[in-house]
Amino acid sequence: MTDETPSGLSRRSMLKLAAGTAAGVALAGQAQAQPENLPTIPDEATGRPFPEAELQMPLPPGERLGWCVVGLGSFALNQVIPAIARSQTARLTALVSGNADKAARVAEHYGVPDAAIYDYENFDEIADNDDIDVVYIVLPNGLHAEYTIRAFEAGKHVMCEKPMANTVEECRQMIAASERADKKLMIAYRAHFEPHNERALQMKEDGEFGDVKMVLASTMRTLDLSRPRDEWRVLRDLAGGGSTMDIGIYALNGALYFLGETPTALVASIANPPDDVRFREVEDMLTAQLTFPSGALVNLASAYTLNENRIQLLGTEGTGLLDPATSYSGNELRQTGPDVGTRIVPVSEPAARQFTGEIDHLSRAVMEDFEPRTPGAMGLRDVGLIMAMYASAERNAWVTLNPDGTMAEG
Numbered sequence: 001m002t003d004e005t006p007s008g009l010s011r012r013s014m015l016k017l018a019a020g021t022a023a024g025v026a027l028a029g030q031a032q033a034q035p036e037n038l039p040t041i042p043d044e045a046t047g048r049p050f051p052e053a054e055l056q057m058p059l060p061p062g063e064r065l066g067w068c069v070v071g072l073g074s075f076a077l078n079q080v081i082p083a084i085a086r087s088q089t090a091r092l093t094a095l096v097s098g099n100a101d102k103a104a105r106v107a108e109h110y111g112v113p114d115a116a117i118y119d120y121e122n123f124d125e126i127a128d129n130d131d132i133d134v135v136y137i138v139l140p141n142g143l144h145a146e147y148t149i150r151a152f153e154a155g156k157h158v159m160c161e162k163p164m165a166n167t168v169e170e171c172r173q174m175i176a177a178s179e180r181a182d183k184k185l186m187i188a189y190r191a192h193f194e195p196h197n198e199r200a201l202q203m204k205e206d207g208e209f210g211d212v213k214m215v216l217a218s219t220m221r222t223l224d225l226s227r228p229r230d231e232w233r234v235l236r237d238l239a240g241g242g243s244t245m246d247i248g249i250y251a252l253n254g255a256l257y258f259l260g261e262t263p264t265a266l267v268a269s270i271a272n273p274p275d276d277v278r279f280r281e282v283e284d285m286l287t288a289q290l291t292f293p294s295g296a297l298v299n300l301a302s303a304y305t306l307n308e309n310r311i312q313l314l315g316t317e318g319t320g321l322l323d324p325a326t327s328y329s330g331n332e333l334r335q336t337g338p339d340v341g342t343r344i345v346p347v348s349e350p351a352a353r354q355f356t357g358e359i360d361h362l363s364r365a366v367m368e369d370f371e372p373r374t375p376g377a378m379g380l381r382d383v384g385l386i387m388a389m390y391a392s393a394e395r396n397a398w399v400t401l402n403p404d405g406t407m408a409e410g
Contacts, residue, residue: 056088056360061091064087064090065133065134066090066091066092066094066132067090067132067136068094068096068116068118068129068132069081069084069092069095069096070096070123070147071096071137071138072097072099072106072138074229075229077106079328080136080138083355083356084359085110087356087359087360089359089363090134090359090360092111093112093116093129094112094116094117094118094126094129094131094132095107095117096117096126097117097119098119098120100119103117103119116129123150124153126151126154132156133156134362134363135151135154135156135158135159136159136160136161137151137158137159138161140232141161141163141165141166141238141239141246142166142239142240144161144163144164144165144166144174145170145171145174148160148174148177148185149174149177152177152180152181152183157184158183158184159186159358159359160174160379161187161188162187162188162189162249162253162379163245163246163382164376164379164380164382165240165379165383166239166240166245166383168384168387168406171383171384174376174379175376178376184362185372185376186358186361186365186374186375187374187376187378187379188358189253189257189374190326190358191250191253191325191326191354192257192358192373193354193357193358193361195347195351195353195354196322196325196332197257197325199345199347200313200345201258203320204258204313204315204320207317209316209318209319209320209337210315210316210317211315211316212313212315213297213316214298214314215255215258215296215297215298215299215311215314216300216311216312217251217298217312217325218300218301218302218308219301219302219309219325219326220243220301220302220304220306220307221247221307221309222305222307223278225278234279234280234281234282235282236282239282241282241283241386241390242282242304243282243283243284243285243302244286244302244389244390245386246304248286248301249382249386251301251302253378253382255290256298256382259292259294261292261293262401262403262405263290263291263292263298263401264292265291265398265399265400265401266288266290266291266385266392266399267288267397267398268286268388268390268392269287270284270285270286270390270393271286272284272285276305279304283390284304284305285304286302286303286389287299288300290385309323309327310322310323310324310325311323311325311326317337317338318336318338319336320333320334320335321334321335321336327351329350329351329352330351333347358374361373377404380404380406381404381405381406384407388401388406388407
């Protein structure tokens with residue numbers, strides 16, 4: 001997930017991904033252009049409150065792991081890099097970008113040495129930099145597999161943005177590369193570290209909603225091709241799909257996060273506005289229903305022409321409503337039940353802690369050698385489920401699922 005398309009790799013990987021389409025060629029040209037007015041580089045997450053201190057004490061600078069950020073789009077500049085700077089366990093030690101001017105400005109601002117600025121042609125030289133422990137891949141989805149695998153081959157741990165990759169096979173290749181390198185792979189499902197989501201899960205596990213039988217989850221936002229961050233999202237080879245791969249994955253992953261089980265079957269439908277050029281290659285709206293071994297149901301929806309961001313847990317003793325559920329800030333949790341009526345559940349920590357939370361989690365997983373909370377297997381599961389949704393919509397039929405979330409044959 002990013003709005004920077006790497007120009008250094010463009011002639012090799014990006015044009016291959018764009019499959020020769022006019023849109024792909026245009027995107028590649030834009031990626032090589034140097035913007036006249038670079039974005040202001042913030043000291044902390046733009047428009048977000050400074051995350052409160054967590055329970056564990058920050059590590060001294062010399063003991064923190066070195067992180068290299070690959071891709072310098074607005075998400076990396078406004079969320080990822082400030083979170084690394086504010087984290088307790090990480091320090092920014094390297095950058096990878098196809099825009100040399102932007103990379104130089106970011107490096108100067110955060111104290112990254114010139115020798116630790118890489119492009120997509122010399123990316124593999126990160127293997128020689130002992131100050132890099134973890135690589136954070138913040139690139140278009142279609143490039144996740146390549147750069148994750150190359151980072152493992154360079155001997156680094158990896159945080160990869162969601163979705164993990166464009167295909168199940170790519171996900172498997174990434175996991176295999178992680179195992180060969182004996183390095184950690186974590187998918188950046190930030191909502192697992194978002195305080196309102198964490199509180200809702202605790203309430204569910206404590207039985208405050210009773211037996212949760214149904215989850216309603218939807219993530220939607222308006223796609224705007226006038227913004228660089230959205231241009232590549234309508235190209236299937238770079239995006240892997242439309243709204244479902246980009247934002248619907250939050251609804252899907254969130255529902256499974258709360259239920260704690262993998263579905264056994266699903267059915268999905270897709271609808272696109274007629275004559276809307278944005279949806280020639282990818283979907284606008286998708287709805288799906290998923291069934292689970294426990295008997296629970298999930299209804300989820302995603303769209304690029306509507307706006308909504310909510311997850312509702314429906315239980316035998318009440319409901320929990322996250323609305324917004326997975327925003328960068330402003331998330332809210334409401335509880336409804338016979339004993340409490342309707343109330344806003346107090347959450348002391350800001351939503352912005354989700355960014356520092358996931359960074360500190362992977363750093364500690366590396367230092368203490370434990371499996372990350374959101375591992376590659378979870379990313380593979382979600383990509384497999386989305387591929388099953390696409391197949392169901394095409395067939396107009398229910399499909400059955402394997403235990404790992406991939407579609408069963410037949």
